[in-house]
Amino acid sequence: MSTSSSRRRRQRAARRLPNRSGRGRFTFGMRELWEYRELLYFLVWRDLKIRYQQTVLGISWALLQPFVTMIVFTLVFNRLGGIQPEYHVPYPLFVTAGLIPWFYFNAALGKIAGSVVANAGLVSKIYFRGC
Numbered sequence: 303m304s305t306s307s308s309r310r311r312r313q314r315a316a317r318r319l320p321n322r323s324g325r326g327r328f329t330f331g332m333r334e335l336w337e338y339r340e341l342l343y344f345l346v347w348r349d350l351k352i353r354y355q356q357t358v359l360g361i362s363w364a365l366l367q368p369f370v371t372m373i374v375f376t377l378v379f380n381r382l383g384g385i386q387p388e389y390h391v392p393y394p395l396f397v398t399a400g401l402i403p404w405f406y407f408n409a410a411l412g413k414i415a416g417s418v419v420a421n422a423g424l425v426s427k428i429y430f431r432g433c
Contacts, residue, residue, distance in 0.1 A: 371405075372397050
């Protein structure tokens with residue numbers, strides 16, 4: 303009898319707890335991100351090792367790719383096309399200022415999509431508050 307009464311008491315106490323999940327559809331908790339920083343570090347390190355393990359150039363490809371693209375853009379658009387930046391900035395610097403964010407955004411979006419699909423089992427086990 304005491305077991306069922308204590309169970310009812312716990313259920314009543316649980317009903318009185320405030321519901322914090324109504325703050326919004328998605329909340330980005332920096333504290334939680336900081337708590338799981340080691341997991342994030344190992345996931346990123348694993349992806350970097352796998353990506354550059356079998357390449358001849360290794361991680362230098364990440365630096366070489368925007369540089370070669372900047373040279374091609376400069377030759378095609380500046381030299382052959384005659385396009386000049388408005389603010390009298392050297393054209394290679396002008397192109398690089400646009401290419402670096404573009405390469406970052408493109409790579410990040412591709413990696414995010416691939417990582418979520420590859421780790422679907424891991425993502426399905428995480429408790430998402432407020433969803």
